[in-house]
Amino acid sequence: MLGKTYDSQACSIARSLEMIGERWSLLIIRDAAFGGATRYSDFQRKLGIATNVLKARLHGFVEAGIMERHRYSEQPELYEYLLTDKGRALAPALVALSEWGDRWASDGEPPIRYVHSVCGTGVTQQTVCGHCGGVDDPTEIQATIGPGLSNP
Incomplete structure (x- = not known):
């Protein structure tokens, strides 16, 4: 994972990457959000990830509030990892990354394909202006100072 050096950066992307920016992290969240994985063994089997890395990522997600650890068996004592609202809110970002990969890395x-489970129609991630609607040209997007930026 990236170093925790973002205290001096007023950047939500940097802060997000600190929680989910490692390659395995996004794949674990993908499998939890779209692949039905909840148990340690599910993630390990589907991803082939080293057990120490998986343990560290799941622990980090629980600490960050992205997942919650829930006991589903007392004898033997077994746990599953469930996405919280915070974790499920990453689904649009994963769809956007997938669309980018479909276009530029495939x-x-x-x-x-990501489809709406209610009607079966394909789902896409879009950038939308609250006034004009869809924004297709990324050069029309500008970063400006927001209310969360503290004065130095």
């Missing part, structure tokens, strides 16, 4: 058709 040679063919998308390997995974």
Whole structure:
């Protein structure tokens, strides 16, 4: 993971990366959000991730409030890891990353389609202006100072 050196940066992207910016982190959240994985063994089997790395990531997600650890068996004592509202709120970012990968990191058709479970129609992630609607040209997006920026 990245070093925890973002105290001096007023950047929500940097703060987000500190929690979820490691490669395995996004794959764990992907499998929890879209693949039905909840148990340690599910993640380990699906991802082939080293047990020490998986343990550290799950522990970090619980500490960050992205997942909650829930006991589902007393004998033997077994736990599952469930996404919280905070964790489920990452789904649109994962869809956006997937769309970017489909366009820029793939040679063919998308390997995974995201669909609305209610009607079966494809889901996309869009950038929307509250006044004009959809924004297709990223050069029209400008970063400005927001209310959360503290004065030095």
